[in-house]
Amino acid sequence: LLNLRKRISHIRVFDPACGSGNFLVIAYKEMRAIEAEINKRRSEPDRASDIPLTNFRGIELRDFPAEIARLALVIAEYQCDVLYRGLRLALAELLPLRNENWITCGNALRLDWLRICPPTGTSVKLHGDDLFGSPLDQAEIDFENEGGET
Numbered sequence: 001l002l003n004l005r006k007r008i009s010h011i012r013v014f015d016p017a018c019g020s021g022n023f024l025v026i027a028y029k030e031m032r033a034i035e036a037e038i039n040k041r042r043s044e045p046d047r048a049s050d051i052p053l054t055n056f057r058g059i060e061l062r063d064f065p066a067e068i069a070r071l072a073l074v075i076a077e078y079q080c081d082v083l084y085r086g087l088r089l090a091l092a093e094l095l096p097l098r099n100e101n102w103i104t105c106g107n108a109l110r111l112d113w114l115r116i117c118p119p120t121g122t123s124v125k126l127h128g129d130d131l132f133g134s135p136l137d138q139a140e141i142d143f144e145n146e147g148g149e150t
Helices: 001-008 022-041 064-085 087-094 126-132 140-144
Strands: 011-013 054-062 103-104
Touching: 001 022, 011 022, 022 054, 022 064, 054 064, 064 087, 087 126
Parallel strands: 011 054, 054 103
Antiparallel strands: none
């Protein structure tokens, strides 16, 4: 469980056309749910999250949706803290809001993605079919996630 908690805390999620950040928010909440289950099984329900919001990066062409995406992630973090750690601990850590901006405003076709979301050394591809419930061949997915190319 400790290895899983450490591994998910290093996963980066990148959406080069993030809009208002829905995909990033859902990914964050799902990872927090896994982390909360680990903490529950280890009898550490009040443990602070090891998953930083800065691991969720996005690019959006327009300013307003980019700011909404950033705010949506902050709200998702607060909601998860309330759900998994309680209101008292969530409020204690909410303010002050951090100045870090992990949502980049710009044209994703012209920006250097590696500068915005530098690799961490581990990668897992999420296939579009995974989102719609029709998985690709599992052997092919495993091959790609282990560094193979198809």
